[in-house]
Amino acid sequence: MFDRLIRATAADGGIRAVGVITTHLTEEARQRHKLSYVATAALGQAMSSGLLLASNMKQKRSRVNIRIRGEGPLGGIFVDAGLDGTVRGYVDNPGIELPPNAEGNLDVSSAVGKYGYLHVMRDVGYGDPHYSTVELVSGEVGVDVANYLVTSEQTPSALLVGVFVDSEGVSASGGLLLQVLPKATRDETLIKLLESRVSKLSGFTPLLRAGKNLSEILEELLGDLGLVIFPKTQMVRFNCKCSFPRVLGALKLLGEAELKDMIEKDSGAEATCQFCGEVYQASEEELAQLIEDLRSESRLQH
Ligand SMILES: [Zn+2]
Numbered sequence: 001m002f003d004r005l006i007r008a009t010a011a012d013g014g015i016r017a018v019g020v021i022t023t024h025l026t027e028e029a030r031q032r033h034k035l036s037y038v039a040t041a042a043l044g045q046a047m048s049s050g051l052l053l054a055s056n057m058k059q060k061r062s063r064v065n066i067r068i069r070g071e072g073p074l075g076g077i078f079v080d081a082g083l084d085g086t087v088r089g090y091v092d093n094p095g096i097e098l099p100p101n102a103e104g105n106l107d108v109s110s111a112v113g114k115y116g117y118l119h120v121m122r123d124v125g126y127g128d129p130h131y132s133t134v135e136l137v138s139g140e141v142g143v144d145v146a147n148y149l150v151t152s153e154q155t156p157s158a159l160l161v162g163v164f165v166d167s168e169g170v171s172a173s174g175g176l177l178l179q180v181l182p183k184a185t186r187d188e189t190l191i192k193l194l195e196s197r198v199s200k201l202s203g204f205t206p207l208l209r210a211g212k213n214l215s216e217i218l219e220e221l222l223g224d225l226g227l228v229i230f231p232k233t234q235m236v237r238f239n240c241k242c243s244f245p246r247v248l249g250a251l252k253l254l255g256e257a258e259l260k261d262m263i264e265k266d267s268g269a270e271a272t273c274q275f276c277g278e279v280y281q282a283s284e285e286e287l288a289q290l291i292e293d294l295r296s297e298s299r300l301q302h
Helices: 023-033 037-054 108-112 141-151 188-200 205-209 214-225 244-252 256-266 284-301
Strands: 004-010 015-021 063-070 076-082 086-091 116-123 130-135 157-166 169-180 268-272 279-283
Touching: 004 214, 015 037, 015 214, 023 037, 023 086, 023 157, 023 169, 037 063, 037 076, 037 086, 037 108, 037 141, 037 157, 037 169, 063 141, 116 141, 130 141, 141 157, 157 188, 157 205, 169 188, 169 205, 169 214, 188 214, 205 214, 244 256, 244 268, 244 279, 244 284, 256 268, 256 284, 268 284, 279 284
Parallel strands: none
Antiparallel strands: 004 015, 015 169, 063 076, 063 116, 076 086, 116 130, 157 169, 268 279
């Protein structure tokens, strides 16, 4: 099954539900960044969260950035997700591994750390992005993002994200976002009902691994509440905006002296994209061409 996102409503439009499967893109991130098990779980959960958060934005070019900075050994997590279904991300220390927690699960909370900050940026694509920051409450990515939605965006929300990874790679990853919309936010019983249903689930990946698809999972949760699933399924994928011309542009900014140094000492340059792990090689000739460009640009300016 392809990675995908579906949207739905229930309770006469009082509940907004989004489900996303990110199994393949989390496996791609694992391979690109050589992530440990616990780093795969943390980044996969953060990427699912980013796609779920971006899914309710209106403008076509809207993007959400999630930055998590905890005191744990994983360091920071960064995710950039778009309403268009593209997502990319990385963690500072991809190789760290921790023993499983008391429940036998990957210990994302200890890897991230319970103290620190979660920053969210929402950008509709026309400049003037909106930033907000909340303190971490658990180190579990889903719990912290849900806390952000409730405290910062003041939308009663339940968020469930999960990743199942073993020596074979990622076999299940994705999540669910259930939100009580403004017209129903004073409906305490509806909010309580959603909370109790989500808390009864043992996680998102067990449902996927049991062979259920997104529609079936939503049907199980909200089927008796007038669930309406939107017919359009959106594909989601790992995608980075980096390219060789962009890398050359960045190298050019280093200036002639630095470029000459790279030619003489390293016979070229190697640059790795932080966001996707792609490695770019610039040859001696390409660096020499950049020096040429810099010289002709400065001649033009004089
Ligand atoms: Zn990249």
